[in-house]
Amino acid sequence: MSMDKTKLTRNIRVTYLLETLININFTQALWVTYLAFKGFSLVEIGLCESAFHLTSITMELPTGMVADLYGRKVSRLASIIVKILYLILLFFANSFPMAIAAFVLCAIGYNLDSGSDSALVYDSLLLMNEEKRFPAVQGMREVLMQSSALIGVFIGGLLADISYPLAIFAAIGFFALAFIVGLYFTEPPIEKTVSVHQNAFIKQFIISKEILKTDPYLLEMMITSGIFLSSVTTVHFYLTAYWQKGGFSLKTIALWLMLESIGAILGGALASRIIKRISYNTILRKLPILIGLLLWVIILKYVGVVALFGLGFIDSLFYVAVQNEINLRIPSQQRATVLSVNSMCFSLAMILLFPLIGWIADVSTLPIGFQVLAALVTATALAMNFIPRKEISDQTQ
Numbered sequence: 001m002s003m004d005k006t007k008l009t010r011n012i013r014v015t016y017l018l019e020t021l022i023n024i025n026f027t028q029a030l031w032v033t034y035l036a037f038k039g040f041s042l043v044e045i046g047l048c049e050s051a052f053h054l055t056s057i058t059m060e061l062p063t064g065m066v067a068d069l070y071g072r073k074v075s076r077l078a079s080i081i082v083k084i085l086y087l088i089l090l091f092f093a094n095s096f097p098m099a100i101a102a103f104v105l106c107a108i109g110y111n112l113d114s115g116s117d118s119a120l121v122y123d124s125l126l127l128m129n130e131e132k133r134f135p136a137v138q139g140m141r142e143v144l145m146q147s148s149a150l151i152g153v154f155i156g157g158l159l160a161d162i163s164y165p166l167a168i169f170a171a172i173g174f175f176a177l178a179f180i181v182g183l184y185f186t187e188p189p190i191e192k193t194v195s196v197h198q199n200a201f202i203k204q205f206i207i208s209k210e211i212l213k214t215d216p217y218l219l220e221m222m223i224t225s226g227i228f229l230s231s232v233t234t235v236h237f238y239l240t241a242y243w244q245k246g247g248f249s250l251k252t253i254a255l256w257l258m259l260e261s262i263g264a265i266l267g268g269a270l271a272s273r274i275i276k277r278i279s280y281n282t283i284l285r286k287l288p289i290l291i292g293l294l295l296w297v298i299i300l301k302y303v304g305v306v307a308l309f310g311l312g313f314i315d316s317l318f319y320v321a322v323q324n325e326i327n328l329r330i331p332s333q334q335r336a337t338v339l340s341v342n343s344m345c346f347s348l349a350m351i352l353l354f355p356l357i358g359w360i361a362d363v364s365t366l367p368i369g370f371q372v373l374a375a376l377v378t379a380t381a382l383a384m385n386f387i388p389r390k391e392i393s394d395q396t397q
Helices: 005-023 031-037 042-070 072-092 096-113 116-127 131-162 164-182 200-214 216-245 250-277 280-297 303-329 332-363 366-384 392-396
Strands: none
Touching (some): 005 072, 005 116, 005 164, 031 042, 031 164, 042 072, 042 116, 042 332, 072 096, 072 116, 072 164, 096 116, 116 131, 131 164, 131 250, 200 216, 200 332, 216 303, 216 332, 216 366, 250 280, 250 303, 303 332, 332 366
16 A cells, blocks of 8 residues: 655654643643542542553553554544543542542553554554664654653642642643644554454454464563563652652652653663664663662662663663564554553553552562562563574664
8 A cells, every 4th residue: 555655754743743742741740639639548549540550451452453443543532532531530520439430531541542652653654664763753752752741740730739620621721732633643554454343353352362472572572571661660659758758858859750751851862873783682681681780779879869860761762672673573454452462561560560569668668679679670681681582673673
């Protein structure tokens, strides 16, 4: 199938603008305090987070199939609509069931976007014979997402000081703008292996399952990257509590967390250059060892701040490399579905790691929890270096 290259090129520019708008989410760092403000207990707030991850697990694969069967553009636009519905329901949530329903919608909104976002970008580049640009494009997406999130947290805090509803409705406004921008996407013309009918989802699942079965390294990479990336996210959340108990002010902690974001921005910006100079397999094997080493020193005073900056940098670089490696190995017809499996592995790892470290911290201390996490990541990273694997991507660079 052929298509005007101008329209496919426009997809990249539209992606950049859309990513900027949806990540300036003024409620992203405020929902916990907002629910507490409305009278919800910490247990209820924790259960809302659990509902989010459980929904992500169950809906990740079906929403990936939606993107493959009905189009990446449709999936991304549907994602924005569902996120707007989440914010509206969050605003009116005066009971625990309403709050749970809001976070179920929130998870589905993210599910509809995960997989379809990278698939739309990669397939657009593939049809232009420019797929080697993917690491650079993905790196720029990381830069825009991290930068926009930083802006969103800062302005969201200012708006919430004035009025929580003001922050929520401002976020809805940005999502509405993002929807208008998303209308300018052009669906990459991909010849479908499965026609849309009553058994389409079953056939799509079977074909995607065969892809994972014939390439064992693909699933292994998804599981291990889920462990590594979720470990960085877990530390990010628990470090706030650790530093606060250590007597540091919230302003100081916020500044340190901003350094992590700056590290992530640099990692995304430099990802394509690093990938050109270092093989994918080296990145995928050696970076996890660095993650493990940084986790060991994260509890040290001030040194931990430098480690957090390093974790932000490596997290972005590793994410871009993994996304590129996965996309190289899967056909366009099943791209979003298989990428959703990758997101599902991350959610599973979060569901297991997050409460595990929290439980260890409750029965012992947070530093012990961090050390257990560091030991788990280090052991997994070292094991990866002893598993032989076919270096397909190195031959295609």
